Amino acid sequence: MSHLNQTGRFDNVSALIEYVCTQPRPLSTDYVPVCPFPYVNRGWLGSLEGDDVEGAQALQLKESDLYDISMFDTDVVFDDCSMRMSEALGSKYAMKCGMYFLMSFIPTVLSCSFLRTMYLTKLAKNKGKGKKQSLNMSEKMCILNIFIGFFTCILMIDIDSYNGFMHLEYWRPIFLGLVGGAMYHIMVMLVTNWVGIIDAAMSKKKPAWSENFGLFTIVSCYLVEIVFGYLEFHVGPSSHLEAASNGNMRAFKYLYTSLLIIIWTAIGIRYGLKLSSTLKSGAKDGPNPQLRKIQKYIFALALGASLGAMQKLVATPKFLGKDLFRNLPPCSLKGFYMGPTTTFYILTLIIQWSIVYAQQPGKKTVRSGVTSAFSKVSTVISGRSRRGSVTPSMMQMTSSTSERSTRKSSFSSSTGVSGLSSTSSVAPGEEKA
Structure with missing residues (x-):
């Protein structure tokens, strides 16, 4: 893996850091890795080691995607890919x-x-x-x-x-x-x-x-x-x-x-x-x-x-x-x-x-009304299929039936379709999920 030969690719550590940190983010198409994933050079993001709060805040408040070389220690070591990225981020990664x-x-x-x-x-x-x-x-x-x-x-x-x-x-x-x-x-x-x-x-x-x-x-x-x-x-x-x-x-x-x-x-x-x-x-x-x-x-x-x-x-x-x-x-x-x-x-x-x-069961949430409405739709459609039209009395009868069913058991509707259909009060012709 010649591409991992850092001393052969870069003149110094600063050049390596510049290459990595000036890549387009979050997606790069031209990047060639400098370390096997998920490792980075020992000393990477040195200002975050030991959970340095001041250094972490400085990094977090940066307005540009470009790095600031002052955020890196002079301890970044060539050809020493022995630190995991999670280690470089300190407790921040565990917190995330x-x-x-x-x-x-x-x-x-x-x-x-x-x-x-x-x-x-x-x-x-x-x-x-x-x-x-x-x-x-x-x-x-x-x-x-x-x-x-x-x-x-x-x-x-x-x-x-x-x-x-x-x-x-x-x-x-x-x-x-x-x-x-x-x-x-x-x-x-x-x-x-x-x-x-x-x-x-x-x-x-x-x-x-x-x-x-x-x-x-x-x-x-x-x-x-x-x-x-x-x-x-x-x-x-x-x-x-x-x-x-x-x-x-x-x-x-x-x-x-x-x-x-x-x-x-x-x-x-x-x-x-x-x-x-x-x-x-x-x-x-x-x-x-x-x-x-x-x-x-x-x-x-x-x-x-x-x-x-x-x-x-x-x-x-x-x-x-x-x-x-x-x-x-x-x-x-x-x-x-x-x-x-x-x-x-x-x-x-x-x-x-x-x-x-x-x-959520045990509460009359937004789905209760929707459940009742779908029962109503099934009844309306069934009535249309049988008689060819929907009468006001049919709608009134369906509405009162749905209301009585809802008052009888608000919890039972929670075991039906959430916002889609009901198994607690199934109108004629309605499918049980």
């Missing part, structure tokens, strides 16, 4: 890992608690009936949240792989792929539920096309995220450079998942608008609060998914035919705690906490 771990661990534990409560409630309701019920949407969402949280917490132990615990080229891409695949899983599960409510209110069975395409999307996204995330580090020239990833592999992964995101976003918007139209046609006084809540769910998901797809598509041309370096040796603390390298984790935390908020 601990902070993100805790923010992911709490919603994971809460989801476990919610799932147990839902299970015990269902068990009590079915006592003596001997009938085994399938998982409803709330239970599925909690299980996926636990799944995401489990692997995210493992990743957070060594969030940037600076300590060598989470191997950058092996375990990290696999775990990231599992978490990323679970996010697509949630999106597809929600949209197929909308499709089922609209198209299958009478048959109590989701349309075959949405079931089949949904299954294909979920399985393929898991495989693409894991397989191509792994191949990034093991195909082409990047396989010979420490911490480098193959741009073509990443570009394919981004293009494939973006295409599916766009398709499912379009399906979600189409059926969301169809759902809104159905409710409007049965409401003589205009859109009700429940309708507004449904619209917020629909368009929030559409907006989030669209932004995710756009971010991937815009970044793809930068990757083609290039070797990518995202894990460069740290030269300052700018963007260290919250920056481009933590975007994925922040998105993951937002999803985890959103699921916790929506699924």
